[in-house]
Amino acid sequence: MGRLRRGERMVVMAQxxxxxxxxVWPLGAFMEKLGAAKSTISEDLTFxxxxxxxxxxxxVETLAGAAGGVRFLPHYTREQIRDLVEDLCRRLRxxxxxxxxxxxxxTDLISTPQLAAQIGETxxxxxxxxxxxxxxxMEVKGIPLALMTARAFDVPLVTIRRExxxxxxxxxxVNYVSGSSRMVQAMTLPLRAIPEGARVxxxxxxxxxxxxxxxxxxxxxxxxxxxxxxGVFVESPTPREKLVDNYISLIVYEGMDEVQxxxxxSPSRWIA
Amino acid sequence: MGRLRRGERMVVMAQxxxxxxxxVWPLGAFMEKLGAAKSTISEDLTFxxxxxxxxxxxxVETLAGAAGGVRFLPHYTREQIRDLVEDLCRRLRxxxxxxxxxxxxxTDLISTPQLAAQIGETxxxxxxxxxxxxxxxMEVKGIPLALMTARAFDVPLVTIRRExxxxxxxxxxVNYVSGSSRMVQAMTLPLRAIPEGARVxxxxxxxxxxxxxxxxxxxxxxxxxxxxxxGVFVESPTPREKLVDNYISLIVYEGMDEVQxxxxxSPSRWIA
Numbered sequence: 001m002g003r004l005r006r007g008e009r010m011v012v013m014a015q016x017x018x019x020x021x022x023x024v025w026p027l028g029a030f031m032e033k034l035g036a037a038k039s040t041i042s043e044d045l046t047f048x049x050x051x052x053x054x055x056x057x058x059x060v061e062t063l064a065g066a067a068g069g070v071r072f073l074p075h076y077t078r079e080q081i082r083d084l085v086e087d088l089c090r091r092l093r094x095x096x097x098x099x100x101x102x103x104x105x106x107t108d109l110i111s112t113p114q115l116a117a118q119i120g121e122t123x124x125x126x127x128x129x130x131x132x133x134x135x136x137x138m139e140v141k142g143i144p145l146a147l148m149t150a151r152a153f154d155v156p157l158v159t160i161r162r163e164x165x166x167x168x169x170x171x172x173x174v175n176y177v178s179g180s181s182r183m184v185q186a187m188t189l190p191l192r193a194i195p196e197g198a199r200v201x202x203x204x205x206x207x208x209x210x211x212x213x214x215x216x217x218x219x220x221x222x223x224x225x226x227x228x229x230x231g232v233f234v235e236s237p238t239p240r241e242k243l244v245d246n247y248i249s250l251i252v253y254e255g256m257d258e259v260q261x262x263x264x265x266s267p268s269r270w271i272a
Numbered sequence: 273m274g275r276l277r278r279g280e281r282m283v284v285m286a287q288x289x290x291x292x293x294x295x296v297w298p299l300g301a302f303m304e305k306l307g308a309a310k311s312t313i314s315e316d317l318t319f320x321x322x323x324x325x326x327x328x329x330x331x332v333e334t335l336a337g338a339a340g341g342v343r344f345l346p347h348y349t350r351e352q353i354r355d356l357v358e359d360l361c362r363r364l365r366x367x368x369x370x371x372x373x374x375x376x377x378x379t380d381l382i383s384t385p386q387l388a389a390q391i392g393e394t395x396x397x398x399x400x401x402x403x404x405x406x407x408x409x410m411e412v413k414g415i416p417l418a419l420m421t422a423r424a425f426d427v428p429l430v431t432i433r434r435e436x437x438x439x440x441x442x443x444x445x446v447n448y449v450s451g452s453s454r455m456v457q458a459m460t461l462p463l464r465a466i467p468e469g470a471r472v473x474x475x476x477x478x479x480x481x482x483x484x485x486x487x488x489x490x491x492x493x494x495x496x497x498x499x500x501x502x503g504v505f506v507e508s509p510t511p512r513e514k515l516v517d518n519y520i521s522l523i524v525y526e527g528m529d530e531v532q533x534x535x536x537x538s539p540s541r542w543i544a
Contacts, residue, residue: 052287
């Protein structure tokens with residue numbers, strides 16, 4: 001292999017880092033792949049870091065020491081987050097989303113991979129300093145957002161089921177009262193899904209009373225794991241007093257006017 | 273903004289394309305962002321394309337015409353696919369995965385975002401010529417793999433539920449006989465989830481008899497949509513005659529020896 005030019009090395013490094021967020025690459029991996037000296041790769045990284053910053057592409061972080069290397073962290077500016085959330089609100093206001101019974105159809109939005117990825121990276125920006133080692137979701141609707149958040153942190157996704165599965169081995173269940181329906185429900189996780197002491201970030205599509213989030217706390221206590229954050233896509237402003245208080249939401253849904261075809265959504269107080 | 277060097281332009285373009293697979297970027301987007309002439313951007317893309325090819329990073333494709341531009345397609349070589357599948361097989365052979373009752377624990381693997389993404393991009397490589405406009409999954413376990421496949425094609429994920437949800441509006445249900453359990457079950461989708469004439473790729477974590485996949489055909493017929501491919505992560509070699517024949521799988525699971533702690537898995541015939 002002839003000596004590569006900087007442009008070529010930049011393509012390989014920017015592509016490799018971006019394709020696997022949060023993964024640490026030892027400099028040796030690039031030295032070998034690109035046939036370059038350590039000093040060259042180090043200079044390249046300084047150069048690349050500046051471009052990521054200047055164009056708001058996220059962060060490139062170099063870690064010193066034996067386990068050191070370089071990684072890409074998805075990170076949005078406040079303005080990028082506001083633009084994304086305002087775009088999501090605009091889409092949610094489409095009267096075609098109003099369903100019989102006064103429900104709002106949102107499944108398509110949060111199942112569109114690029115949107116789910118951007119929402120996940122927004123949560124990763126908000127919770128960057130919490131260093132979760134697991135992202136937790138509740139079946140079924142919250143899974144895409146939670147998976148994309150887990151991807152941004154390069155940690156496993158764990159999904160709470162309503163019923164245990166014999167195919168997943170011994171499990172732990174807790175009962176919880178859904179804040180909105182006042183019904184007692186169960187949440188179940190395989191015993192092996194969460195190690196003791198894990199730092200858990202819970203991501204869900206919707207919060208009303210906070211009963212589910214409260215249940216997550218109870219369930220994590222059984223695993224001796226710590227809930228380090230709760231991120232929800234949409235929140236209902238009522239009831240004002242929720243069963244948890246340390247969550248963040250992106251969008252507030254105040255209801256709809258079925259006759260006039262109006263959907264009342266706006267960016268939450270964390271976005272403004 | 274002073275004139276940028278090629279290395280800087282390469283970082284922005286490689287990062288932007290990689291972060292959103294399959295999305296078409298008009299050249300004008302880069303001209304504006306980088307303050308560069310069209311001829312410069314065109315030369316840059318030729319340069320970048322060659323680097324992606326040389327280092328097997330996937331494909332960069334330029335599309336001519338009014339709706340033209342450039343996009344990144346995840347694409348693995350046969351060797352990259354073989355390495356991934358062999359690594360997955362090695363992990364699946366861990367005796368710690370053997371659960372009471374002779375079940376194999378796989379949830380953690382397919383819920384690890386980077387692995388799910390690589391499996392999704394493998395399916396995207398196999399089904400590249402099918403040009404799906406929807407990726408379909410069956411709740412719950414198959415969702416991460418299906419979402420990452422949908423991400424690689426930049427198309428929506430649609431998830432079949434076992435029961436309809438009042439919160440998702442009018443729905444279509446079909447009954448199907450699970451090939452393995454011989455039980456009649458239902459699969460349900462909101463009426464609005466799939467437009468007529470859609471090209472649908474079904475992704476699931478496991479196939480035994482093929483009853484679920486058969487049900488997907490029946491359900492898609494109701495939507496007048498076309499199943500253009502079926503990709504499963506693991507298949508059981510028995511029964512040999514499945515209810516569908518046009519699927520591909522990555523791994524064959526032949527069973528386990530609980531006493532000796534041996535798990536029999538190997539790459540499927542599509543990998544070798």
